[in-house]
Amino acid sequence: MWRDIDWTNPVTRWKLLFASLVGCIVVFGGGYGVLSITNSPSFCSSCHEMAPEYTTYTASAHNQISCVQCHIKPGVTNMLTHKVKSMKEVYYHVTGVPKQIVQTEEEAVSNENCLQCHSKNRLVTASGDLKVNHKGHIEKDIPCITCHAGVVHAKIAARGLNIDSARGEWTEKNAQKLIEEKYVRPNMGTCIDCHDKVNKGEKPWKDVAYTVPPNPEELEKLAEGKNKAASTKPVKEDENTAELAANHDQKTQEIILQAIGKQKTNVKVSMECGTCHKKLKVPRSHKVALWNQQHGSTAVQELNKCVTCHQDSKWVREIPKEDIISLLKLGVKKSHYQPDIKVVKDQSRINKFCSTCHNKRPPGHTKSDQWLTAHSTKALTAEAKSQCFVCHDQKKPKPGSTDTKAPTDVYCEYCHRTGFKSPVKK
Template sequence: MAFWGREKKKETDPELIEEEKNIGLLKRLWQKVRNIDWKDPVTRWKMMFISLMALIVVGGGGYGVLAMTNSPTFCASCHEMAPEYSTFTASAHNNITCVQCHIKPGTINMLTHKMKSMKEVYYHVTGVPNQIVQTEHEAVSNENCLQCHSKNRIVTASGDLKVNHKKHIEKDIPCITCHAGVVHAKIAARGINTEEVRGDYTKETAQKIMEKKYMAPNMGTCIDCHDKVNNGEEPWKDITYSIPPNPEEMEKKLQINEKKAEAKETLITGEAIASDHDEKTQKLILEAIGKQKKNVKISMACGNCHKSTSIPNNHKVANWNNNHGVTAVAELDKCMECHQDSKWKRDIPKEDIITLLKMGNEKRKYTPNITLAKEESRINKFCAACHSDRPDNHGNSDQWLTAHASKAKTSDQKAQCFICHDQKKPKADSPETLAPTDVYCQYCHRTGFKDDIKN
């Protein structure tokens, strides 16, 4: 008895033997299958046994492959993922797997993602992109976050921010719009996960990169989104608003925009874009501190989002606006905790990882420096929101010109003047920060000051 059905007598005819030799392998296998006696109960049991074993082997192997590729260790096996894996291990989410965030729940989603991930194998073999960024098709969804987190929260874990998570989620606002840095500290947006620095990443160095300001929600993002809502927009509808920009796609868009601008002969310069952005930032700052109000859907006032906004006692003294310069020089580091421009901007500046690794995220002690304070008052948009206005005590220009000498006798008094004015005419190629006014002392005092007091 053969394994499948009855055993047939062997053919002894030489011609038949030769003919069988000429038959292809697939055809011979098909003939054997056709010769199986499927009516035999034993044959059917054998088929069921073999099918079961094959299912166990294939299923077990497939599960093993899925389990292996779902492991963070598997992600770490590719050198291009070193920045992402290192920051993951240094984050508060290091007790879950990568796929719990990056693949939507469900077997179908899991298998679909595995098929799509074959392109990553292709890139690994043929050439890895200079920078790894999330695409709109791979963005972390709210469905992933809600596996662990509740949406019924009004106050954040810090206890200060008032954020109605439920209302945001009901509007289909992605969690990553605010929480994009919770695991990887926005290394893609900061430009510190490129090919040339991947070898610098370890678990220890990642600790220096995981700064709180990049892991926590960015206030500039809240302001930018609220401002767009006040203008009738819903920016989160485009998922690219919530994920880091892809450098390659940004370069293509820039080239397209340049061609369009050239065709219209109205090329918009980078300076014009920056000027428009600065003007918008100052408008928002003035609104937040209550100096500019308008009918809006979402108020920009600090108290709208912050549970407690304690104003320092020294800010409440009389004439603080005109006399805070001395405090600014002495405690500039404290001033910047609230008034730093980066807190008001959504865009994240590019960084140098080598400098970050050397300096770390340790807070450096500030030494009072009048030059640094002066520069900050000129370039900081929060300061410039008021400093760009002509002071009240300057009065009428003609009267002020003949009377301001008594206000600038000592070095301290001159130091206040130099916040807005330069002593000498700035050179065209000067690296110094330009003053907010083109009026400088030596325009009139061409021989210097009588008492020869220098800044």
């Protein structure tokens, strides 16, 4: 058939050229159309397993840009390579959706994506409170998502809110209850953890796993391996648990002392609050004489204000797992604080800010041998005893007790085994 065609005829050559042109338009136009469709957020939302990611995206400040502007590095080659790799997602969709969608280390959002829109020369954050040298961080190859991991999806993977059993709950209405501001903004615990590691000569961001949420499937395999290894060994209680907890508390308290300027260290990055917080001010109440000895009464009345800054949970980098049903039922409610000495006492025991000072022997206790014979006069009234009970328990806590653990293992009935006399009234 092809041999019978007269290729010397100009009309024939023009027909071939026209047919080739039409073919190219169909092929390339169709390919461009496929790329355009698969690059749109609506295409991402067509799969039900992407409901949590799409819902958080539409509720975020980045909802005017497409998903691929963040998740695919700039460039045609990167685009085509990503499309080929994404065929496995189609396979998963057909054969069995993963229990949880997580970003892999290979596909972590790069600084190149962020710098398409954002300037690296910013020194002050949008809130105006923080001084952050973005250029210095970027030149050290620190990924933007190390700090800004939750800016679009509110860290739903780390919180465990995008698992298969929860995907039906991700509606536009529910998103407002599930996307908490503290998960959208940078986590101060990440700043503290990273700066502390830098001061020890480490560069934690060099490991992509430091930034990307752990893959639950890999964690399950790791757990299975540990369980198999443990089953071959005799079962015994971990003797190092208490020691590790004590070391963690000590490390936290050392960092807190640096932050409030009570402990000066020769470091690469200052850990003091004023290093990054531009508008940080010491409250007027803190500047009065003998504040260290008198702040307890203020804490009882204004504990909710105290924990705005003095809340060690903000210093933790790890994101706790949450239950989506509980979040939807309770929502984010602001509780009204009622002055309560028991609440303050419990807070002084578990809060690392408080225990930084409260776990040390007060100056008034003098030497042990003198204090043992003289302390009874300091605890004559119920009010005086209540001050002692901030640190000490009257009885030794029972094993498995749910009561807040005292910061000391010295309890009254260790010596007073026959009880106490009635408190003297004023």
